[in-house]
Amino acid sequence: MTIEEISVLSAAIAVSFGALGPGLGEGRAVAAALDAIARQPESAGTISRTLFVGLAMIETMAIYCLVVALLVLFANPFVK
Amino acid sequence: MRIDWWTIGLQTINLVVLLWLLGRFFFRPMAKVVADRQAAANALLDDAKAVQDKAAEAIREAEAERERTVAAREAALDAARKEAEGQRAKLVEAAHAEAQRQRADAEMAIAHARGQAEAQMTRHANELAADMAARLLEGPGAKLPLSAFLPELEQALAALPEATRETLATSASPASLVSARPLADEEKNMARDTIERALAHEAALAFDSDPALIAGLRLSGGMAVLDVNLRADLNRVTARLDKQDG
Amino acid sequence: MKSPLIVEPMFHIGPVPVTQPVVATWVIMAVMVLGALLLKRHLKQRPGKVQVVAELVTGALDDQIRDVVQSDPAPYRVLIGTIFLFVLIANWSGALPGVEPPTAHLETDAALALMVFVATLYHGVRSNGFIGYLKTFAQPTWVMIPLNLVEQITRTFSLIIRLFGNVMSGVFVIGIMLSLAGLLVPIPLMALDLLTGAVQAYIFAILGCVFIGAAVSEGREAGSPERSAP
Numbered sequence: 001m002t003i004e005e006i007s008v009l010s011a012a013i014a015v016s017f018g019a020l021g022p023g024l025g026e027g028r029a030v031a032a033a034l035d036a037i038a039r040q041p042e043s044a045g046t047i048s049r050t051l052f053v054g055l056a057m058i059e060t061m062a063i064y065c066l067v068v069a070l071l072v073l074f075a076n077p078f079v080k
Numbered sequence: 081m082r083i084d085w086w087t088i089g090l091q092t093i094n095l096v097v098l099l100w101l102l103g104r105f106f107f108r109p110m111a112k113v114v115a116d117r118q119a120a121a122n123a124l125l126d127d128a129k130a131v132q133d134k135a136a137e138a139i140r141e142a143e144a145e146r147e148r149t150v151a152a153r154e155a156a157l158d159a160a161r162k163e164a165e166g167q168r169a170k171l172v173e174a175a176h177a178e179a180q181r182q183r184a185d186a187e188m189a190i191a192h193a194r195g196q197a198e199a200q201m202t203r204h205a206n207e208l209a210a211d212m213a214a215r216l217l218e219g220p221g222a223k224l225p226l227s228a229f230l231p232e233l234e235q236a237l238a239a240l241p242e243a244t245r246e247t248l249a250t251s252a253s254p255a256s257l258v259s260a261r262p263l264a265d266e267e268k269n270m271a272r273d274t275i276e277r278a279l280a281h282e283a284a285l286a287f288d289s290d291p292a293l294i295a296g297l298r299l300s301g302g303m304a305v306l307d308v309n310l311r312a313d314l315n316r317v318t319a320r321l322d323k324q325d326g
Numbered sequence: 327m328k329s330p331l332i333v334e335p336m337f338h339i340g341p342v343p344v345t346q347p348v349v350a351t352w353v354i355m356a357v358m359v360l361g362a363l364l365l366k367r368h369l370k371q372r373p374g375k376v377q378v379v380a381e382l383v384t385g386a387l388d389d390q391i392r393d394v395v396q397s398d399p400a401p402y403r404v405l406i407g408t409i410f411l412f413v414l415i416a417n418w419s420g421a422l423p424g425v426e427p428p429t430a431h432l433e434t435d436a437a438l439a440l441m442v443f444v445a446t447l448y449h450g451v452r453s454n455g456f457i458g459y460l461k462t463f464a465q466p467t468w469v470m471i472p473l474n475l476v477e478q479i480t481r482t483f484s485l486i487i488r489l490f491g492n493v494m495s496g497v498f499v500i501g502i503m504l505s506l507a508g509l510l511v512p513i514p515l516m517a518l519d520l521l522t523g524a525v526q527a528y529i530f531a532i533l534g535c536v537f538i539g540a541a542v543s544e545g546r547e548a549g550s551p552e553r554s555a556p
Contacts, residue, residue, distance in 0.1 A: 052525055052528070052529075053528075053529055053532060055525075056488070056492075056525055056526065056529045057529075059492070060484065060487075060488045060491070063487065063488060063491030063492055063495060064487060064491065066491055066495050067487055067490070067491045070494075070498075074332075075332075083432065083433070083436075084333055084343075084345060084433055086342055086343050086345075087333065087343075087345045087347060087348055087431070087433035087434075088433045088436050088437055088440075090342070090344070090348045091347065091348060091351060091428070091433055091434045091436075091437035092437040092440060092441070094348065094351045094352065094355060094437075095351075095408075095412065095437050095438065095441055096441070097355070098355045098358065098359070098408060098412060099404065099405065099408045099441070101355070101358075101359045101362070102358065102359070102362060102404065102407070102408045102411070103404035103408065105359060105362040105363055105366050106358075106362035106365070106366070106380075106407075107384065107403055107404045107407055107408075108404075109366045109369055110369075110380060110381060110384045111384070111400070111403070113369045113370075113371070113373075113377075113381075114381060114384070114385070116371065117371055120371065
């Protein structure tokens with residue numbers, strides 16, 4: 001197995017696991033937000049704004065993984 | 081991986097320039113226009129508030145005016161009521177006084193009438209008494225002799241003023257001597273003697289009789305009338321009684 | 327496939343290599359400043375349609391800043407507003423054919439985050455004094471000093487990476503899609519890209535605002551609830 005093959009594999013693993021956690025987290029966050037809106041429709045604006053910010057924060061984790069994968073793929077220090 | 085430091089520097093400069101430009105040409109003018117509009121709106125609001133305040137003031141004044149009017153009307157009503165009460169009291173008092181006065185008048189009139197009636201009754205009683213006395217005296221009076229009255233006649237003549245005595249029973253104006261019963265000649269002479277003695281001159285006498293005298297004589301001539309009889313006495317008594325009662 | 331992490335210089339001005347993001351930034355700057363000048367010329371007490379939209383945007387910005395900082399938004403309005411508008415327009419410029427958004431490159435994001443970092447220091451020192459601002463690093467206890475120092479750096483890096491990753495991934499995915507099926511298929515992804523771009527612009531601005539607000543208010547109240555970000 002060459003270093004390039006290992007890099008591709010690790011990039012795939014990084015992105016897949018990086019997608020898993022934030023996917024679960026975002027699902028919980030959206031469920032909680034919908035619950036809150038159903039309870040208090042009058043504060044839907046505040047809740048959805050906070051939800052979007054929170055979702056972007058959570059998504060950042062997946063983005064970090066993506067960046068790592070890209071680094072592994074395109075800026076791998078072990079590849080000459 | 082390679083970081084392009086030149087690009088970072090250029091982008092930083094770019095962004096700082098953009099920051100300055102946008103701040104200068106976008107955000108400050110926007111903030112200014114918004115603030116200006118806010119100020120204009122505030123001024124408008126202030127104006128409206130002032131107008132509203134003025135209107136409220138006017139309403140308050142009108143209210144106060146109305147209250148004043150109501151108060152004045154109530155005062156006038158009060159005064160009128162008081163005056164009416166006063167007048168009524170005065171009227172009642174006047175009516176009372178009038179009634180009292182009328183009652184007093186009536187009482188007085190009643191008293192007067194009673195007094196008159198009493199006086200009349202007294203007078204009647206006196207007259208009755210006089211009548212009764214006259215009747216009673218009729219019998220015994222007729223029996224009285226002439227000599228019982230002559231001294232008295234003499235005294236009465238003596239009491240007359242000198243001038244009257246001289247003109248009485250002169251021939252120019254004869255006096256009349258009235259007696260209760262017709263006199264006998266003897267009695268006439270006796271009477272003439274007595275009168276002439278009292279008058280100190282001759283007496284021209286006309287003799288007459290009147291049973292109303294009951295007993296006694298009446299000498300009348302010229303201005304003088306001398307009553308020496310029971311009738312005259314009775315009349316005197318009755319008059320004194322009347323005077324006492326009246 | 328071309329690496330998204332590397333930019334090649336388009337041309338050189340003297341010794342300075344000018345890359346594609348820099349050129350794109352210049353174009354965006356020119357568009358924004360021209361628009362601002364046009365708008366400024368037509369500013370009226372009775373606003374037209376464009377002015378209404380502009381006032382709406384600035385008003386919303388003010389409200390958001392006031393919510394976060396809990397004080398008058400005037401000192402922060404220009405910085406936060408410029409960052410928000412620039413990031414938004416840069417993100418959306420990717421929808422134009424042949425244009426790669428400048429924010430899809432690490433250098434632009436780094437410049438933006440650097441501005442936020444400097445502004446955080448400036449406002450922290452301005453409102454608390456130099457010593458006072460240094461003391462806020464020792465809160466709640468002095469044990470937290472290294473952690474707070476590291477936090478300053480990491481949150482700036484996370485700011486960079488978040489924007490870069492989001493925009494670059496969008497561009498990257500669309501590039502892959504285009505290489506697979508050119509017609510119509512990338513359109514939903516581009517629409518998603520627009521949404522992501524708007525949300526990221528908003529998040530970048532709000533996070534910068536949160537950092538500045540925390541630096542300003544930490545001197546007053548120990549422990550602000552919204553201070554750290556991943």
